[in-house]
Amino acid sequence: MNWNDHLPALLLAVPLFGAFMAPIVCLFGKTLRNVLLIGISFVTMLVALLLWRNVLVGGIAVYVMGGESFNLTLPSGMALPIRIIMEVDAFSAFMVVCGSIASFAGALFSTNYMEKFSGIGRFVSLYFLLTLGMLGMMITGDFFNFFIFIEIASIASFGLVAFWRDKPEAVEAGLKYALVSQVGSMIFLIAAGSLYGKYNALNMAAIGSMLQFGVMEKLALVFIVGTLAMKCGSFPMHMWLPDAYAEAPSGVSCLLVAVSQASLYGLMRVCFSLYGINLGGSFIPWMIISMGLASMFFGVTMAVVQHEIKRLIGYHSVSQVGYMLLGLGVGLLVLTDARGMAEYGFTAMKGGIFHIFNYTMYKGLLFLAAGAIYYATGKRDLNEMGGLARRMPFTTAMFVIAAAAISGLPPFNGFVSKLLIYESVFAVHPALTVVALLTSVLTLASFVKVFQTAFLGPEKSVFTGVREVPSGMLFGMGVLTLAVLGATLFPSWTLSNLVEPAAKALVDQAGYIGAVMGGGL
Amino acid sequence: MIGNAPFFVVGLLFLAGLVAIFMEKNLIKIAVAISIISSAVNLFLVALGYRAGGTIPVHYLAGEETLMVLPTPQAMTLTAIVIALATTALLLSLIMLVYRLYGTLDVDEIRRLRG
Numbered sequence: 001m002n003w004n005d006h007l008p009a010l011l012l013a014v015p016l017f018g019a020f021m022a023p024i025v026c027l028f029g030k031t032l033r034n035v036l037l038i039g040i041s042f043v044t045m046l047v048a049l050l051l052w053r054n055v056l057v058g059g060i061a062v063y064v065m066g067g068e069s070f071n072l073t074l075p076s077g078m079a080l081p082i083r084i085i086m087e088v089d090a091f092s093a094f095m096v097v098c099g100s101i102a103s104f105a106g107a108l109f110s111t112n113y114m115e116k117f118s119g120i121g122r123f124v125s126l127y128f129l130l131t132l133g134m135l136g137m138m139i140t141g142d143f144f145n146f147f148i149f150i151e152i153a154s155i156a157s158f159g160l161v162a163f164w165r166d167k168p169e170a171v172e173a174g175l176k177y178a179l180v181s182q183v184g185s186m187i188f189l190i191a192a193g194s195l196y197g198k199y200n201a202l203n204m205a206a207i208g209s210m211l212q213f214g215v216m217e218k219l220a221l222v223f224i225v226g227t228l229a230m231k232c233g234s235f236p237m238h239m240w241l242p243d244a245y246a247e248a249p250s251g252v253s254c255l256l257v258a259v260s261q262a263s264l265y266g267l268m269r270v271c272f273s274l275y276g277i278n279l280g281g282s283f284i285p286w287m288i289i290s291m292g293l294a295s296m297f298f299g300v301t302m303a304v305v306q307h308e309i310k311r312l313i314g315y316h317s318v319s320q321v322g323y324m325l326l327g328l329g330v331g332l333l334v335l336t337d338a339r340g341m342a343e344y345g346f347t348a349m350k351g352g353i354f355h356i357f358n359y360t361m362y363k364g365l366l367f368l369a370a371g372a373i374y375y376a377t378g379k380r381d382l383n384e385m386g387g388l389a390r391r392m393p394f395t396t397a398m399f400v401i402a403a404a405a406i407s408g409l410p411p412f413n414g415f416v417s418k419l420l421i422y423e424s425v426f427a428v429h430p431a432l433t434v435v436a437l438l439t440s441v442l443t444l445a446s447f448v449k450v451f452q453t454a455f456l457g458p459e460k461s462v463f464t465g466v467r468e469v470p471s472g473m474l475f476g477m478g479v480l481t482l483a484v485l486g487a488t489l490f491p492s493w494t495l496s497n498l499v500e501p502a503a504k505a506l507v508d509q510a511g512y513i514g515a516v517m518g519g520g521l
Numbered sequence: 522m523i524g525n526a527p528f529f530v531v532g533l534l535f536l537a538g539l540v541a542i543f544m545e546k547n548l549i550k551i552a553v554a555i556s557i558i559s560s561a562v563n564l565f566l567v568a569l570g571y572r573a574g575g576t577i578p579v580h581y582l583a584g585e586e587t588l589m590v591l592p593t594p595q596a597m598t599l600t601a602i603v604i605a606l607a608t609t610a611l612l613l614s615l616i617m618l619v620y621r622l623y624g625t626l627d628v629d630e631i632r633r634l635r636g
Contacts, residue, residue, distance in 0.1 A: 151608070155604075155607055159611065162618070168622040169633050171619050172631055175615040179542075183542065186555075186561075189566075190562055190565060193569055193594070193597070194569075196593070
């Protein structure tokens with residue numbers, strides 16, 4: 001038995017173990033609880049990194065739960081794959097790495113951030129369940145399991161958003177998220193059911209191999225794209241997102257960013273690997289592109305007028321998701337056109353995928369920094385802040401790095417991914433680049449405002465007692481700063497090792513289907 | 522035509538739930554509407570797996586019959602019911618907290634998060 005073969009199962013088993021151990025371990029005091037929170041999320045990150053390395057070396061990893069052999073997808077005599085199948089290609093592995101880093105950083109941050117509050121046993125449990133749901137969405141190869149993992153993640157996040165249940169705003173945000181997301185996942189289940197009714201299969205690769213584009217498939221596609229675009233916070237359905245991000249505890253906001261990326265992953269998986277060349281015309285790609293443009297523009301214009309710091313960052317999430325939708329939508333548009341793909345489509349996809357990594361890291365970092373400010377001062381309104389750079393030098397430094405990265409200032413990583421998107425979507429239509437550039441300028445404007453009002457200026461008398469936040473929170477932010485700086489200093493390594501295999505895997509529909517339908521590896 | 526009757530019922534239930542979510546002002550009624558939507562989806566899954574005249578999908582209990590209903594949608598429905606139960610419970614408890622904090626269940630008055 002080789003441990004490396006079982007990494008996809010371990011990736012889910014480790015956080016699940018943590019979630020169910022948490023209520024017991026928390027009986028034995030604070031130290032053990034922190035050890036559990038940090039230890040389990042660190043091990044999850046380690047497993048994710050190992051899985052990513054394995055997939056890069058050995059190609060797509062398939063894992064069958066409950067079978068005679070871990071990679072026997074088609075037992076003899078079966079025409080369709082059975083049992084619970086996990087399928088990890090380079091794109092999934094990339095997403096898993098992003099998600100688990102965010103989860104680790106959020107866990108480190110939460111050890112100090114949450115210690116003043118009661119009910120932390122439940123917090124730790126829900127936190128690991130949310131991690132589990134997110135990772136499950138990223139590696140599952142099965143529609144119904146995707147629905148299950150969406151629901152695990154959703155239920156855990158309702159609880160976490162409304163964790164401070166004595167705050168009316170938090171409960172309201174949790175309820176709003178719960179209502180919207182519950183309707184969405186039911187619509188997703190209808191789409192999965194109708195695909196099952198037609199093709200007798202739930203496995204994505206099996207459906208992909210048989211798919212013929214008809215009326216029913218169109219309806220299912222619209223249902224899935226609508227639901228998952230809502231879950232990742234794209235424009236017309238973004239209303240829940242700033243509320244939920246702003247009201248959740250900061251460590252959770254950091255993880256929620258990664259969870260919304262898991263929905264984006266599902267959207268791309270369905271569009272590229274399931275429908276792929278059968279996508280039938282350019283309607284869906286253009287729909288995704290226009291959703292991206294609208295999210296970018298309206299997200300950032302809403303963000304500029306905000307004066308509550310976490311809400312402002314939440315609206316920026318809407319606009320940043322737009323970049324990824326734009327990049328990947330352009331890739332989808334030229335999927336059947338080999339020349340367009342080689343000239344600009346693949347660059348756009350690389351930009352979109354690199355932006356997923358960058359966005360998860362710097363947006364998580366911004367939320368953590370905002371949480372650190374709230375922890376130290378008890379204030380969330382920008383109008384009441386000022387001169388914090390003197391009191392909190394480390395937080396200030398890390399906030400500046402994240403703000404520069406999100407605004408796309410060279411040489412930060414946000415600049416690299418945005419540049420890839422600008423130069424490639426220009427080939428489709430110059431107007432796309434104009435909107436993207438405008439969004440970037442407004443993003444910079446709004447973060448200059450935040451930095452100037454919160455950290456610069458004369459020292460306020462109410463803040464004389466403010467001190468730098470405890471080390472756990474600094475380490476949590478440090479992990480993400482390290483990731484941002486790593487992608488900044490080694491862009492070519494990141495692009496060729498992390499991003500390009502993911503983009504190639506996403507385009508390679510036959511490879512994704514063949515790994516399951518080819519009768520094991 | 523009559524074979525498709527379950528699907529018409531599913532469509533009607535789903536639309537009824539969706540309309541109620543948008544039209545109703547009371548949070549409890551909205552939670553009920555979401556439950557109706559879940560039931561519609563579960564009904565849809567069960568109806569998908571039904572074969573006219575089929576028996577239970579267990580080999581040693583089905584006897585001589587070879588036509589069975591599909592087992593997978595039934596398993597899916599069971600799972601979906603459990604999930605719907607969990608979310609309904611969570612929704613209702615959140616609504617309870619909202620009532621405690623705001624003193625009302627009217628969606629038009631629960632609006633502290635705006636802009």
